[in-house]
Amino acid sequence: MKIYGNENVKDVKDAFKNGNMTVAVYGLGKMGLPLAAIFADKGARVIGADINEEVVMKTNQGINHVRGEPGLDELVEKNVKRGRLKATTDLVKAAKDSDVMIILVPAFLDKNKKPDLGIVKSVSENIAKGIERGDFVIVETTVPPGTTDRVVRPILEKSGLKAGEDFGMAHCPERTSSGRAIRDILGAYPKVCGGINKKSTDTAEAIYQVINSKGVITVSSSTEAEMVKIAEGLYRDVNIALANELALISERYGADVFEVIKTANTQPFCNIHKPGAGVGGHCIPVYPWFVIDENTKLIKTAREVNDSMPEYVVDKVSKTLSEHGESVKDSNVLIAGLVYRPGVKEVYHTPAREVIKKLRKLGANVYGYDPVLSEDEMKSMLGVESPNGHKINCAVFIHDYRYNPKANIEHILTPENLFRNG
Ligand SMILES: NC(=O)c1ccc[n+]([C@@H]2O[C@H](COP(=O)([O-])OP(=O)(O)OC[C@H]3O[C@@H](n4cnc5c(N)ncnc54)[C@H](O)[C@@H]3O)[C@@H](O)[C@H]2O)c1
Incomplete structure (x- = not known):
């Protein structure tokens, strides 16, 4: 179910819990795989999108490739078995098949210690090729302030769709540490959500309220x-x-x-x-x-x-x-x-x-x-x-x-x- 633009946040939550919302998680690494598995466990249909063939193959077999993350083996196995979690290297199709796309790939520094957003941009290009009216894009990767609005947004708008009108966007930062990802994502502390407009913030809030037992703190914007x-x-x-x-x-x-x-x-x-x-x-x-x-x-x-x-x-x-x-x-x-x-x-x-x-x-x-x-x-x-x-x-x-x-x-x-x- 396309969720952005839905005036009733309860519908968004119901779609999530009842399996009527498909979420693509870009980057099935130490942070992305736990997040993908939790979204599936809470009811969504989840597509993990990653360029690493081995990661994709293992995930599709129900095998968790991330070490030292208590509870993740069971969560991945259970949700793959019941058909809620699968993975692909086809990044464009993952966007086409989804209602929510979450970017959780790494951002690095270049040799001059300047932000290297190459992977975030490349994932955004792929999402732009599959995005549809009513979709919702979330950036979870830690990025320099302004990235969601000034870097990711223009790339997504290459699709011909307009952010804020045709699709929504928010930054909802990953506030976790390796070794305790599941505990943190489920609610060691509240989730922070900031959208590019009010409607986007409300949509992000509704989504993460299903996941985080400590609730969501909304802020004025993605920045x-x-x-x-x-x-x-x-x-x-x-x-x-x-x-x-x-x-x-x-x-x-x-x-x-x-x-x-x-x-x-x-x-x-x-x-x-x-x-x-x-x-x-x-x-x-x-x-x-x-x-x-x-x-x-x-x-x-x-x-x-x-x-x-x-x-x-x-x-x-x-x-x-x-x-x-x-x-x-x-x-x-x-x-x-x-x-x-x-x-x-x-x-x-x-x-x-x-x-x-x-x-x-x-x-x-x-x-x-x-x-x-x-x-x-x-x-x-x-x-x-x-x-x-x-x-x-x-x-x-x-x-x-x-x-x-x-x-x-x-x-x-x-x-x-x-x-x-x-
Ligand atoms: N690791 C942590 O403790 C931690 C804590 C808080 C926040 N974060 C945030 O999470 C982000 C991701 O960190 P991580 O530890 O999960 O990284 P990671 O290196 O464990 O995983 C990254 C994944 O992204 C995949 N990937 C790389 N390029 C891709 C592309 N173009 N398209 C799709 N997938 C691609 C890789 O194959 C890998 O599976 C970090 O940049 C940071 O912003 C990490």
Whole structure:
């Protein structure tokens, strides 16, 4: 059932729940597959549209290809079996066969750290070839403010149809993290929806009210919705940079930064995050660059502070070894905590990569450990192996793992003593 233009939002909800609404989800990755499976589980007919043939084939067999997402295996299998979820590489046909098209492909940075919206644009071109009057297009990918209205909209209008009149559009940002996608999508916190006009906002609200138990917060336009998602990431990046600087200051004065932060946070206006070896993943180190310009000094400095932390860690290894008459060159150094966030099998922008690179440059033999990575994964993702009985001169615990890597370790740098003097 075509849903945009329907004055009665109850009809939209009924169409969704009764299987009279077909949704195409573009991008069946770590975020897209959970979203597609949840839409199907709540009643919609879902077509996953992805260029990766293996992802499409596996999905059509009811196999979840995303690792470490609790509940997703069952959700994919169940909804493929009952005929509500299927996948295709035919991106235009997916649009032709759908009433709602959701864009959830990645947006990257180019080598100059400028937004690279190539995939979002290419998906929009495909949707434009299949869009019909009454369709509704949702951008969930985190994008620079204004993208839905000024980048995606003109591409869709190449169809000859007019946004806001013939079809609706909204930005409804993915507010989730890997490893907890299902919980987040179903309602760990409310969904944010901003349309290109009121009718679009109302339509998006009706759709996500069926999914999110915490409800929907509507904002004035798609641009506010885009800004909300960017603001959430900026808050964390700047806050972590502050925590990192507090760590350096605490070290200077011989104070325990973790005790300082924990105690400061007992006051209700204080919510300082934790210091560490840097900031990784697809989101937080990337999104600030969507908005950084000559006026955003704080945000840019925060990025620089967080990006400098691997160097700090390497200096600390150097100092620790030299205090014991040893040098980094030819030392065996173990990096424990290779993924960007404990427990999540993801090494995109992980600080460990920079730490390893810098230590190798100084001549260290670097070994690795992470409980979520197998030996083969450590090798292929980061080019390191387990110590396998080698004596370790210095081990750096980037994450707070309470673990004994069964290696003979001389000096250990944990997150706590990384920022401690002596
Ligand atoms: N991963 C996270 O923790 C996270 C958290 C919040 C928001 N997000 C948002 O979700 C977006 C997607 O992230 P992800 O982690 O799901 O990415 P991902 O890399 O896991 O998956 C992307 C999928 O898109 C497919 N794809 C690539 N080009 C395509 C094209 N032209 N047409 C159709 N499909 C195409 C890929 O084959 C892949 O299956 C991110 O850019 C971000 O905006 C991600």
